[in-house]
Every structure is written in C-alpha cells, then in structure tokens.
Amino acid sequence: MHPDNVLITFEQEGSRVRAWISASSFPPAASEQGHRYAALTAALRQRGLECTVEYGLSDYIVHAELPDGSSLIISPPQEPPSEHRESPESWIVTRHRSAEPPVYEVVYDSEPDGPDAQHRGSIPNLLTAVDARLDQLGVPPRQEQKRSVMERAAGAVLYRAGFVPAVAFGGAHYYRLPSAMTDPAEQRLAVTRAFGMLQAEGFRLAGDPALLDPGLPAARSHETSLGDRLGHLTESVQAATHTREALAPLSELTAPGDGILRRVVEILDATADWWEGFGEAADHHYANHLRLIAEDLDSYAIRLQAIRNDLADRHTVRPNKNQTQASRTFPSAPTSSRVSAALAPSPSAEQYALPAGPPTESSARAALPPARPSSAPGR
Numbered sequence: 001m002h003p004d005n006v007l008i009t010f011e012q013e014g015s016r017v018r019a020w021i022s023a024s025s026f027p028p029a030a031s032e033q034g035h036r037y038a039a040l041t042a043a044l045r046q047r048g049l050e051c052t053v054e055y056g057l058s059d060y061i062v063h064a065e066l067p068d069g070s071s072l073i074i075s076p077p078q079e080p081p082s083e084h085r086e087s088p089e090s091w092i093v094t095r096h097r098s099a100e101p102p103v104y105e106v107v108y109d110s111e112p113d114g115p116d117a118q119h120r121g122s123i124p125n126l127l128t129a130v131d132a133r134l135d136q137l138g139v140p141p142r143q144e145q146k147r148s149v150m151e152r153a154a155g156a157v158l159y160r161a162g163f164v165p166a167v168a169f170g171g172a173h174y175y176r177l178p179s180a181m182t183d184p185a186e187q188r189l190a191v192t193r194a195f196g197m198l199q200a201e202g203f204r205l206a207g208d209p210a211l212l213d214p215g216l217p218a219a220r221s222h223e224t225s226l227g228d229r230l231g232h233l234t235e236s237v238q239a240a241t242h243t244r245e246a247l248a249p250l251s252e253l254t255a256p257g258d259g260i261l262r263r264v265v266e267i268l269d270a271t272a273d274w275w276e277g278f279g280e281a282a283d284h285h286y287a288n289h290l291r292l293i294a295e296d297l298d299s300y301a302i303r304l305q306a307i308r309n310d311l312a313d314r315h316t317v318r319p320n321k322n323q324t325q326a327s328r329t330f331p332s333a334p335t336s337s338r339v340s341a342a343l344a345p346s347p348s349a350e351q352y353a354l355p356a357g358p359p360t361e362s363s364a365r366a367a368l369p370p371a372r373p374s375s376a377p378g379r
Contacts, residue, residue: 005150006021006022006148006150006151006154006203006204007021007022007038007039007203007204007205007206008020008021008154008158008198008203008204008205008206009022009039009123009205009206009207010191010194010195010205010206010207010208010211011121011122011123011207011208012187012208012210012211013119013120013122013125015182016176016177016179017176017177017187017190017191017211018124018166018174018175018176018177019158019163019174019175019176019194020039020123020124020174021151021154021155021158021173021174021175022038022039022042022043037053037060037062037074038204039123039127040062040074040123040126040127041053041062043127043130043131043142044062044064044072044130046142047131047134047139047140047141047142048139048140049064049065049066049072049139050064050065051063051064051065056075056078057078057079058078058079059075059076059077059078059088061073061074061075061076061078062074062075066095066134066137066139067137067138067139068097068137069097069099070095070096070097070103071095071096071097072093072094072095072107072130072134073093073094073095073096074091074092074093074126074130075091075092075093075094076088076089076090076091077089077090077092077111088121089120089121090110090111090112090114090117090120090121091108091109091110091121091126092106092108092109092110092111092114093106093107093108093109093126093129093130094106094107095107095133107129107130107133108126108129108130110122110125110126116129121208124174150203151173153201154198154201154203155173155175156225157194157197157198157201157203158175158194158198159175160197160225161190161193161194161197162177162178162190162193162194163175163176163177163190163194164176164177164178164179177190177191185213187211188211188212188213189213189216191207191211191212192211192212192213192216193216195207195212196216230260233249233252233253234249236248236249237249237250240318241317241318242316242317242318243311243312243314243315243316243317243318244315246311246318247308247311247312250304250307250308250311251308253304253308254301254304254305254308256305259301261297261298261300261301261304262298262301264297265294265297265298265301268290268291268293268294268297269290269291269294271290272286272287272288272290272291272294273287275287275290
C-alpha cells in the first residue's frame, strides 16, 4: 500500500481537533469526490457493502446497497449546497427502498436543526451512528484488520507532531490534539505542522482550511527518524554470518556511558525531574513511576552487557549461515561510524589513522546523535 492510498482527515468538534486515518486496499480514487469520501467508502467496504460515489442535487453522495434491498445514502447538505466542499459542515444519512414494503428513514442528521447537530461534520460520530444501524439490520460486522504499514507510518508522523493516539467506539483508530490544548491559534499551529509533515511524506489530506495557519512556512521533507535508523541495526543482525557482526549492534545498545540504553535512562531521569517540578501529588507519582522504569531498564542494561560479553567471547561463524545469505539486500540507511568499524573485518593500520579533515555534512547526518562523554558504566 502506498501513501496515496491513505487519507488523513483533520476535523474539529467544539474545542477538540482530531485526525482520522483511513486506508483502502483499492487504488486511490482519481477524482476529487473519491478523495473526499475515502474514509466513508473504506468503512462501508470493510463491512462487505458495495458502495459508489455519485452526484446528487448539488454535491457528491455515497451510495451503499444493503442486504435487504434497501440503499444507504450519506450526503452533505444539498439544498442549499455545502459551503465547505473539502470538509462538509454537516451530514445526513438516509435509508431508502422503493420496492414493497417501501422504506424511508433518517439514520443520522447533523444539519443545524437536526437531532445530531452537535456533531456537525464529524466523520467518527457519523460512522458510529451508521455502524449502530447496520448492526440492527444484521449487516456483518467490520472484520478486525491489522493496520497497514502506511497507516502506522501516518500515525507515527502525527505522534511526533504532538497528537495523542485514541480509539473510537467500534475500534477505529484516530489521533487527537492534547485535551488541554484549547487555544485556537495553538491548535492551528499544531495542525499546520502535522499537515506539512504528512504532505512531505506523500499522504493525501483533507479537512477544513480554517484549521490551518496560512502564514506558516511549508514543512521540509521528513528526515529519517532515530527509530528508523536503529531499525537498520536489526537488519544487520539478521544478515550476520559471524558473532562479530551481530556483536556490533548489541554493543551500540549496551555500551557503558554512552550506549543507547544509557541515554534512554538519562532521558527518563531528566523527564522525571522536570515533571516533578509541577509540584502536585499526581506529578510526584508520575515522576516516581518514570524513575522506577529507568531503574528497571538500567538493570536490564547491565544484564545485557554480560550477555554481549559472552557473545564476544564466542567469536565464531554462525552455523548454517553462508556468504549467499550474508549478501541479502536490505534498504540502505545511515549507520553509526562505530558500528561500521565494528562490522569491518580484521582491523588494519589504516583504520587507526586520524581522519584527514572534518566530516562532511552528509556523513554528519548519517551518524547517530553524538553522545556526551561519560566514564561510568551503568548508573
């Protein structure tokens, strides 16, 4: 699945701002209306319904055929037409059947004078009401599906932009701005930042333009995260044919003083000290909890150091691994210079020579963030 098969819709309901992630196993719709209603059509198809996007009186509508011969129609305002074509300000859902016995019912109505007016253009609330009615009509439930790689990637971008993951009624995943972030200007800043980061990654986006701050510069391409760079250490272990090669990433993890786990412990301790500064009882509880986690992690780091040392003493070729397996191709990615040195064959005199000059900008970006010197292993 490609990024353009995933749609992220930003919406506001009262003081809350949410980002709704929807994906389709079908190729992305070529038309504007297909993009706008991807979240709705994907949810209906997951319940086994055939649905199409058609033109109504003055705007496009979603039409789904139900097992009992009736039809479900999801529509933005048609008379008068919706003023926010990218993100309708309200919805009406009706069920029709012209054959005997005829059926006409309003399933959901968030127009200003409708019973669901408080939800306005909210897609999650719309889908919750539709799901409840489909359950009553005996439509098979939505099959639990694993989130695709691209859905998780979109979620990771939103997470780094400050959004909080949440699960709606029915198990749908979405992201929201922090509950205490109610200032409209701050919300626009956060949404614009997330919008730019997602757009740089190639995702399709929709939402009310009022949620964006047009004065902010466009975000640059999203750089490779530290987590992604560490993920390539996993690949180097999988390709290893000798204990020396598997040892290098484990050494990065457990190195005394400036290893990855040591730095994580420092982050947790620093966060605990900072959090405790708020002074309330709950803040003291969270700070203590962070310190306990840091202590446990530090203890595990010491145990991992011992395991790493045992692996170093082994110093042998792994059975049933040959050079063909070692040549498997993995995606290229930046690697720490220390890991590169450790993965190299027997060192030569040239490896100990000082560099001729300062590192280039590209090599500086390739290395993991520099660690502050420390002489004390463990805590």
